[in-house]
Amino acid sequence: MPKSNRIIFHIDVNSAYLSWEAVYRLQHGSSVDLRTIPSVIGGDVTSRHGIVLAKSIPAKKYKIQTGETLYSARMKCPNLVVIPPRYYLYMQCSNEMVRILREYSPSIQRYSIDEVFMDFSNMEPHFGDPVKAAHEIKDRIRAELGFTVNIGISTNKLLAKMASEFEKPDKVHTLFPEEIPAKLWPLPVEELFMIGRATAPKLYKRGIFTVGQLAALDPNVLRQWLKSYGIMIWNFANGYEDSPVRDDGIPMKGLGNSNTLAFDVEDAQTAHRVLLSLTETTAMRLRDAKKCAGVVSVSMTDKDFHTYSHQGKLDVPTDCTDAIYQKARELFDEAWQGEPLRRMGIRLTQLCSNDFFQLSFFVKNTEKHRALDAAVDKIRLKYGSRAIFRSSFLYSGISPCMGGVLEEEDYPMMSSIL
DNA sequence: TCTGGGGTCCTAGGACCC
DNA sequence: TCTGGGGTCCTAGGACCC
Numbered sequence: 001m002p003k004s005n006r007i008i009f010h011i012d013v014n015s016a017y018l019s020w021e022a023v024y025r026l027q028h029g030s031s032v033d034l035r036t037i038p039s040v041i042g043g044d045v046t047s048r049h050g051i052v053l054a055k056s057i058p059a060k061k062y063k064i065q066t067g068e069t070l071y072s073a074r075m076k077c078p079n080l081v082v083i084p085p086r087y088y089l090y091m092q093c094s095n096e097m098v099r100i101l102r103e104y105s106p107s108i109q110r111y112s113i114d115e116v117f118m119d120f121s122n123m124e125p126h127f128g129d130p131v132k133a134a135h136e137i138k139d140r141i142r143a144e145l146g147f148t149v150n151i152g153i154s155t156n157k158l159l160a161k162m163a164s165e166f167e168k169p170d171k172v173h174t175l176f177p178e179e180i181p182a183k184l185w186p187l188p189v190e191e192l193f194m195i196g197r198a199t200a201p202k203l204y205k206r207g208i209f210t211v212g213q214l215a216a217l218d219p220n221v222l223r224q225w226l227k228s229y230g231i232m233i234w235n236f237a238n239g240y241e242d243s244p245v246r247d248d249g250i251p252m253k254g255l256g257n258s259n260t261l262a263f264d265v266e267d268a269q270t271a272h273r274v275l276l277s278l279t280e281t282t283a284m285r286l287r288d289a290k291k292c293a294g295v296v297s298v299s300m301t302d303k304d305f306h307t308y309s310h311q312g313k314l315d316v317p318t319d320c321t322d323a324i325y326q327k328a329r330e331l332f333d334e335a336w337q338g339e340p341l342r343r344m345g346i347r348l349t350q351l352c353s354n355d356f357f358q359l360s361f362f363v364k365n366t367e368k369h370r371a372l373d374a375a376v377d378k379i380r381l382k383y384g385s386r387a388i389f390r391s392s393f394l395y396s397g398i399s400p401c402m403g404g405v406l407e408e409e410d411y412p413m414m415s416s417i418l
Numbered sequence: 419t420c421t422g423g424g425g426t427c428c429t430a431g432g433a434c435c436c
Numbered sequence: 437t438c439t440g441g442g443g444t445c446c447t448a449g450g451a452c453c454c
Contacts, residue, residue: 016454043422051422066454069420085422112425112454196452228428229451250426258423297447305421311447345423403423 007120007130008245010152010160011101011137013094014169016114017041017054020093021083023146038062039081042070047262048342053085057169090114096145104137107247117157119245134172142170158241159184161193180239185212192236199226199233211237252289256297257282257403258345264303265341268333273392275328277402278346281385283321284377284401286348292317294350296327300336301343310335311349319354320369321376 013019018041022034038059043049050070062077074080094113101108104127107119120130127133134151142148148170152163155177162184163175175183190200192211208214215237222230235241257278265271275298286293297311310331318324328346379388380401389400 045419048419049422050420053422067421071420115454194452198451253426256424260422295446307449309448313446343422347425 005121006155007123008154008157008160009118009120009130009134009137010157010164011097011116011118012150012152012161012164013097013114014148014150015054015056016093016147017085017090018056018083019147020090021086022056023093024089026146034081034083037081038064038077038079039083040064040070040073041085042073042082044084045070048260093145093147097141097149100140100144101137104133107245109246109250115161117160117245119247120153131172131174138170138172156239156241157243157245158193158236159239162191165191175239177239181212184237184239185210185215187211189214189237192233194229194233194236199229202226252291252351254293254347254349254351255282255285255289256345256347257285258299258343258347259402260301260343261341265344268336270396270398271332271336271341271344272329273396273398274344274402275332275346276325276390277393277398277400278344279321279325279328280389281401281403282346282348283319283324283373284380286324286351287319287354287373287377289351290354291351292319292354293324293348294352295348296324296331297347297349298328298331298335299343299345299347300332300341303340303342305342307343308335313350317350317352319373320366321373322369324348 015035018034018039021041026033035056036058037056038061039056040052040059041054042052052064052066052068052070052073055064055066059073059077059080062073062080064073064076064080070082074082090113094110098108098110098116101116101118105118105120105123109117111117120127120133123133124130127136130153134153138149138151150164150166150168150170151172152160152165153172153174153176154160154163159175159177159180163173166173166175166183187210189195189203189208189211190197192214195203203209203214208217214233217234219231219234222234224230226233259274259278261274265274293314294317295311295313297309299307299309301307312327312331314323314327324346376388385401393400
């Protein structure tokens with residue numbers, strides 16, 4: 001595929017969660033459009049999930065930022081409307097958008113729930129000029145689904161993504177290579193993809209404040225300073241990037257669940273129950289993906305927000321809830337220092353196919369465990385995650401299946417490799 | 419009760435082998 | 437018995453993304 005004349009679109013939903021919630025409510029009889037008042041999607045403060053997940057444009061005018069605490073957001077705007085998130089609804093909205101996009105190209109990569117890359121190369125004969133086609137797509141999404149998107153157009157994914165970040169909402173922008181000096185280089189350096197809150201201050205200290213200044217540096221100096229990361233950001237600052245639009249789905253490397261608890265965990269028994277709860281949802285997702293895991297890792301965040309983790313290999317890759325839980329508990333007991341924990345997590349990596357299960361001879365009662373897991377999964381899928389649970393969760397105050405959205409399908413998530 | 423949850427990738431250091 | 441060096445695997449932690 002000749003990459004020099006590729007045409008790539010990046011489609012980005014404006015204030016995704018908030019827009020989707022607003023549309024849903026309008027369609028279900030609400031008279032207010034959340035997008036027109038100071039409002040945010042945010043978690044439940046009493047269970048310590050109190051941060052802003054998405055904000056309306058009027059809320060932005062109060063300087064409310066994504067990720068800040070609801071406490072702080074309400075200080076800035078006392079009559080702020082706060083709506084709890086409904087991830088399953090957002091997933092459906094995302095799917096509807098992708099359904100429209102597929103009419104314009106078979107080559108589509110879902111980068112996250114609200115961002116999509118589309119390869120529009122060689123599509124001009126069918127849909128005309130890319131800018132005109134992008135307007136058509138954007139207007140169709142607004143007319144048919146009720147929410148707005150920005151579309152960025154360029155010759156690679158990086159530039160298309162940067163272009164979609166320009167003026168919002170409901171806009172189409174181009175950022176072709178010849179437009180880089182005028183449109184990309186004047187931007188503050190922290191707006192470049194992959195420059196976050198740790199790297200930006202380092203660059204400031206060296207007098208680098210714009211993308212253009214970064215682009216003008218000697219890449220060898222950056223390599224010495226920041227290793228391969230230095231080369232990557234220098235390439236990005238110059239608009240160099242050539243990864244394909246991955247329409248085949250990116251193989252999953254790992255999966256996990258973690259949860260901030262409503263109260264600090266201070267005893268091992270409670271910690272073990274939390275771990276089991278997290279394992280139930282994670283292992284079910286693993287089985288749903290038809291994978292086995294070779295490595296289990298547990299993570300802990302103490303009340304002062306210090307996070308640490310401990311991982312270990314399973315003797316045999318498995319998808320069995322009990323086997324994973326046994327390992328997780330062992331790892332936890334080795335690592336936990338006894339301090340109060342605010343948050344716990346489990347993550348499974350080293351995934352392999354569960355097709356053969358050829359190593360099962362070494363594990364006792366494998367068939368029974370697999371049959372049990374399968375039966376429980378079936379009941380939970382049909383009747384919900386609370387339809388069946390272990391008796392140890394009764395009166396424990398701990399949810400038997402923590403994290404995850406059970407009805408939600410797994411799809412490839414974003415990665416730093418575009 | 420002021421700070422979520424899902425990911426990927428890279429690096430450094432230690433163990434171990436040849 | 438002194439001093440190497442390369443390669444791979446494993447683990448913990450930290451960077452980034454949405």
